Amino acid sequence: MPLLVMKFGGTSVATLDRIRRAAKRVGVEVAKGYDVIVIVSAMAGETNKLVGLVNETSPLFDAREYDSIVSSGENVTAGLMALTLQEMDVPARSWQGWQVPLRTTDTHAAARITEIPTDNINAKFAEGMQVAVVAGFQGIGPDGRVTTLGRGGSDTTAVAFAAAFGAERCDIYTDVDGVYTTDPRICDKARKLDKIAFEEMLELASLGAKVLQTRSVELAMRYNVKLRVLSSFEEQSDEAGTLVCDEEEIMELNVVSGVAYSRDEAKMTLISVADRPGIAAAIFGPLADAGVNVDMIVQNIAEEGRTDMTFSCPTDQVKRAEKAMMDAKSTGAINFNDIVADEGVAKISVVGIGMRSHAGVAAKMFKVLSDEGVNIKVITTSEIKISVLIDRKYMELAVQALHDAFELEKSA
Amino acid sequence: MPLLVMKFGGTSVATLDRIRRAAKRVGVEVAKGYDVIVIVSAMAGETNKLVGLVNETSPLFDAREYDSIVSSGENVTAGLMALTLQEMDVPARSWQGWQVPLRTTDTHAAARITEIPTDNINAKFAEGMQVAVVAGFQGIGPDGRVTTLGRGGSDTTAVAFAAAFGAERCDIYTDVDGVYTTDPRICDKARKLDKIAFEEMLELASLGAKVLQTRSVELAMRYNVKLRVLSSFEEQSDEAGTLVCDEEEIMELNVVSGVAYSRDEAKMTLISVADRPGIAAAIFGPLADAGVNVDMIVQNIAEEGRTDMTFSCPTDQVKRAEKAMMDAKSTGAINFNDIVADEGVAKISVVGIGMRSHAGVAAKMFKVLSDEGVNIKVITTSEIKISVLIDRKYMELAVQALHDAFELEKSA
Numbered sequence: 027m028p029l030l031v032m033k034f035g036g037t038s039v040a041t042l043d044r045i046r047r048a049a050k051r052v053g054v055e056v057a058k059g060y061d062v063i064v065i066v067s068a069m070a071g072e073t074n075k076l077v078g079l080v081n082e083t084s085p086l087f088d089a090r091e092y093d094s095i096v097s098s099g100e101n102v103t104a105g106l107m108a109l110t111l112q113e114m115d116v117p118a119r120s121w122q123g124w125q126v127p128l129r130t131t132d133t134h135a136a137a138r139i140t141e142i143p144t145d146n147i148n149a150k151f152a153e154g155m156q157v158a159v160v161a162g163f164q165g166i167g168p169d170g171r172v173t174t175l176g177r178g179g180s181d182t183t184a185v186a187f188a189a190a191f192g193a194e195r196c197d198i199y200t201d202v203d204g205v206y207t208t209d210p211r212i213c214d215k216a217r218k219l220d221k222i223a224f225e226e227m228l229e230l231a232s233l234g235a236k237v238l239q240t241r242s243v244e245l246a247m248r249y250n251v252k253l254r255v256l257s258s259f260e261e262q263s264d265e266a267g268t269l270v271c272d273e274e275e276i277m278e279l280n281v282v283s284g285v286a287y288s289r290d291e292a293k294m295t296l297i298s299v300a301d302r303p304g305i306a307a308a309i310f311g312p313l314a315d316a317g318v319n320v321d322m323i324v325q326n327i328a329e330e331g332r333t334d335m336t337f338s339c340p341t342d343q344v345k346r347a348e349k350a351m352m353d354a355k356s357t358g359a360i361n362f363n364d365i366v367a368d369e370g371v372a373k374i375s376v377v378g379i380g381m382r383s384h385a386g387v388a389a390k391m392f393k394v395l396s397d398e399g400v401n402i403k404v405i406t407t408s409e410i411k412i413s414v415l416i417d418r419k420y421m422e423l424a425v426q427a428l429h430d431a432f433e434l435e436k437s438a
Numbered sequence: 439m440p441l442l443v444m445k446f447g448g449t450s451v452a453t454l455d456r457i458r459r460a461a462k463r464v465g466v467e468v469a470k471g472y473d474v475i476v477i478v479s480a481m482a483g484e485t486n487k488l489v490g491l492v493n494e495t496s497p498l499f500d501a502r503e504y505d506s507i508v509s510s511g512e513n514v515t516a517g518l519m520a521l522t523l524q525e526m527d528v529p530a531r532s533w534q535g536w537q538v539p540l541r542t543t544d545t546h547a548a549a550r551i552t553e554i555p556t557d558n559i560n561a562k563f564a565e566g567m568q569v570a571v572v573a574g575f576q577g578i579g580p581d582g583r584v585t586t587l588g589r590g591g592s593d594t595t596a597v598a599f600a601a602a603f604g605a606e607r608c609d610i611y612t613d614v615d616g617v618y619t620t621d622p623r624i625c626d627k628a629r630k631l632d633k634i635a636f637e638e639m640l641e642l643a644s645l646g647a648k649v650l651q652t653r654s655v656e657l658a659m660r661y662n663v664k665l666r667v668l669s670s671f672e673e674q675s676d677e678a679g680t681l682v683c684d685e686e687e688i689m690e691l692n693v694v695s696g697v698a699y700s701r702d703e704a705k706m707t708l709i710s711v712a713d714r715p716g717i718a719a720a721i722f723g724p725l726a727d728a729g730v731n732v733d734m735i736v737q738n739i740a741e742e743g744r745t746d747m748t749f750s751c752p753t754d755q756v757k758r759a760e761k762a763m764m765d766a767k768s769t770g771a772i773n774f775n776d777i778v779a780d781e782g783v784a785k786i787s788v789v790g791i792g793m794r795s796h797a798g799v800a801a802k803m804f805k806v807l808s809d810e811g812v813n814i815k816v817i818t819t820s821e822i823k824i825s826v827l828i829d830r831k832y833m834e835l836a837v838q839a840l841h842d843a844f845e846l847e848k849s850a
Binding site for chain 1: 454457488491492494495496499500502503504506507509510511513514516517518520521522524525531532534536537582583584
């Protein structure tokens, strides 16, 4: 029997009515003859509520307890989805992550999938079950404790299941009808893309376009999983949404495909670090160990053996980063005069595979921002994207100006 | 190391402040040198919310999905309690039921505990952990799916852990400061008992006094677990609350110890059942299979080979009971003209070990109710209790009148 993976995000399962609507979409595919694995997120707001309880209880929480707590929301949705399908006379049952078992590393709160055995679920398909509903975002670590894959991890769960079970396609149902040139909520000229290359999607995802979790796109690229993003709020044809695929499948590549932004960025600076070989490792090793996702890194020119080291990370990891740095200082592993956090910044990026063969994109981006009076704090670039940190108050303005300047409202 | 089991009910962990207060109580026992197993319920309201979602999704739900959904509330509390203890520098971690693993039968939504291996948790105590926080109410069935023990099951979890680990005592922290002669909310003369016999507590619990789940008392009696009920909202001495113990430990037994009531009762009648040997089994077998907790049963005198069969069950099981009966009728297993449910009844009971040696308690009870104009619909008796079903609107009146008549406000 051909198999589909269908993933429904938090807004798509936010209420019992929406779960019913999602279940009907699943029913349509079952009626076509598919076995379906449904991956569900927690009902919208539930995970935030649980994370809030954890943070209020213990700001520097034990991530093993965090995982055990926040994974509960997905279990609720999985059970409700299975019940809803049963009410529609579709044979279905739920699986919690440890029941599959979806095995992961022991990096709690940011675990990576190591194995998805298919035998348990396939045995049930063989018995006549038509839909396996799996709680997304969660797994079981080597020590038998619950792990989670990081925020947005249900996308990664979905793609990993699609790869493990050899699914024909992995459909990600969300609250938008595809991938846009930028966020339509802050730029009304934003245009939906019919197709986007894995590499571009990867940059957009990692840059804060919240349609897909970065790792899910990496995984889809690695296993060549046909990935589709589409809305759970509209009637859908087989060609709806945005297909994320190999660049070979896209006729005309854009120089710039999209403008992404990330609101919850913090810029941290270690003032007057003693500069010596190995100092970067001495700083970023402890940060990685503390689970801080460092993004951009800038090192100033050293003077008299001292330098300033600036990096960015999500705002909710600032306390963790500060603690890691103070601990490293107290052991003498590093030495600095002060640590300064600026939690009022945002990251803006332009992304496009065509950049590889077109010069001048960076220069144009900087000029546009300059014309708008936006000061650039940090710059990083890759082959297919340019990112800058700016004051958060200019974020919307910068996105709109760049979208206009690169004429993204026009189809390629 | 001596070991205590401490159980905190939903109202005792309803907010993060209350969890902190409960954790402090645990800290007091740890400071005395105890290892502690803490059993937690879901935060007050959470389980009801989840049960509501299930019922709205699927009135005749698949109990396996129900269990997977409603057990999530306890997992959240267990993690939060472990984090709170860690913040107090008490080494603690949480366990979900399947992690212990607390093994149960496969009777989903009303599973019975079959085994609690102690090795996992004892290994952590040996490593220096001082508190194991265990999610109450849940376990794992033979098929590897999550099971629950029925409403109030966390009490049973607590007593079962106390028995399995040979705990010195099992303290049940709740929102009342002990066991009362009746519910103080409906009778202001209600008096706290310092001690109550297991048998009496068993009748009170099964009759709707919601302080302890019936099965927890059965289990405590069987394994002679020293069981104490006390308030989590007051500073507590070692002699606080009510001790549930062997009747030998109580000097002066009361004729009547308490008046219990149960509000959510329904009276169901099968009209004109074909009367034949085995008819009771043919009716109550399917009801048991459907998970209906039948309580009182009355069979009228048969006329012309037909009889009426009346039984009571919780109001939320009426649909289930009706379906089981209609199914049994459709297969020809039983035959009746009609099924009538009266969801407007309540059960009132008087309980006391002294009844064994004192006659006239039933006669007095019936006279008190008659004097108040309360009509009795069904009567059942045991060695140490007398129960009646009456119209729910007379419930408070009946309890108060009986409490007065048996002078329960006076100490024995």
